[in-house]
Amino acid sequence: MPNIVLDDPPTPLVSTNLVNGNNGTLSNLLRTVGNGNVNNIFQQDSEGNGPFVVVCRTIPSEIYPMFSNFTLIHLKMKGGVAIPPWNATVFIVLDMKDKNNCNNHPYYLEAFERRKNSPLLVTLNVQTSNATGEWYEGVHWPKFSSQSDPSKSAYLRGIKDRPAIVRVRGEVFWRDMYGSCSDVDFVLYREKEVPAIDCLNIHFVQGVALSTARKDEEYGMENVTDIYEKKVAHPNKPVDDVHYDNFCSLVIRFDSSKPGGMFKTTNYDIDAIVRHMFFRQLSEYKPCQRVKECPGTYGVSFKCMVGYKFHITMDNSLVDGYVSEKVFNGALGGGIPIYFGATDVGSYVNIKSIIHCDVSREVIEEMRSFYPRVSIKPRPFTFKRASNGTYPTDEELLNWADGYLRSHLEPCVKRVIELDTNDTAFREVLDEPFITDHGIMSGEYPLRGVASAYNLLRKWEGSGGAIAKSSFVQED
DSSP states (O other): OOOOOOOSSOOOEEOOOOOSGGGGBHHHHHHHHOOSOTTSSOOOOTTSOOOEEEESSOOOGGGTTTTTTSEEEETTOTTOOOOOOTTSOEEEEEOGGGTTTTTTOHHHHHHHHHHHTSOBOEESSOBOSSTTOEEETTEEEOOOOOTTOGGGGTTOBOOSSSOEEEEEOOOGGGGGGOOOOTTSSEEEESOSSSOOSSSEEEEOOHHHHHHHTOOOGGGSHHHHHHHHTTSSOOTTSOSSSOOOSEEEEEEOSSOTTOTHHHHHHSOOOGGGGHHHHHHHHHTTTSOOEEEOOOOSOGGGGGGGTTTEEEEEOOOSSOOTTOOOHHHHHHHHHSSEEEEOSOTTGGGTSOGGGSEEOOOOHHHHHHHHHTSOOOSSSSOOOOSOOSSSSSSOOHHHHHHHHHHHHHHHHHHHHHHHHHHHTOHHHHHHHHTSOSOOOHHHHHSHHHHHHHHHHHHHHHHOOOOSSOOEESOOEEOO
16 A cells, blocks of 8 residues: 555635636646645554544445555444544545444534535536536546536535545445435445436445455455466466366356346346356357355355366446456456456456456347336346246246347357467466556555545635635635
């Protein structure tokens, strides 16, 4: 983790003209307040205190490693805790697992009251790339509202003498149940495609958080980072040849010949059927093996992949930014991961080290239209079929999906066959590092987003309700 330093004290900002030339861009505004430069953000004081991260009972794995060098406070710790001062740099992290355990804690109540009484932030003519906002410096920024319509960003409130309030959001297929996040300053979220519209969103890579949850020191965060970045020898890859005992693995509890049961018992979208269809299609060339009884948690499922030449590590959903633990496990398994999911996966892992099955988004969207998100359980399939009722037979579901996906998965199948039959080409892919941007594993990537969001909210001056600012320069 790099040494993180905070600008201190925050400099008030005053209005000038921001509408001329490129001065009205979001990037200019963030440069003015001191954006996510991790050499100029958070550090401890002279007595070794702060910055602080406050949680109720549990420590969400998602907040590591980005907050790993912060002073951690558990509000529910036996014997009580020392509450940080209100003028300190503090992040309250709300975790879905804690539910209502700390809602009535005096520190929480006071923090939310202070946020409620903080001034609203509004600016004129800060340009974003579309009507809803844009991603920049790891944060989804709203299209800032104007003086005539302050309600559009009324959820943005200044941070002074209070903690920043952060909520961690869970799986992408639960997004319809999350509701508003206007009661917090920002959310930590594992996707970039459908950000919450009423708070700042900070993206993190879910697969990275997995490494922090392992108790096994051999495959803990530090060692795994070195393996991914090829700083040390990979413990599960062959050294001198490309010999493997088995061809291809799919670690999963669902039977690929009976996908109907998967949809009846989960919240998955239809995207989740892609890995099953690929498993079946690749097995026409050479049988793949379904590993259904892998001991331990999903965090150590890579141990069941050792000895396989290829690993089918496809995500549940095609959603930008959503890169789960599956491909990260595959990178530890010792073979070559085969991936479907986020189209921007190459922004987080080395695309040369995996096989990316880039299925057309238009195809997935059309398939989703036949499996709509409704409150009925199980959700009905609406494509035409011979069977009665709202649910297809497994054979009907497989035939329907095959009609959409076979031609789109064929290039991926051919790539696997090419590498399986060419040892030199296989070795070239196998020798690639899985991670080439150290900031992804170190926590610097999401921390830049935290820094940008925090610096904007703590430096944006104002009074009363909406603050009309058209530009920002530091006072002399």
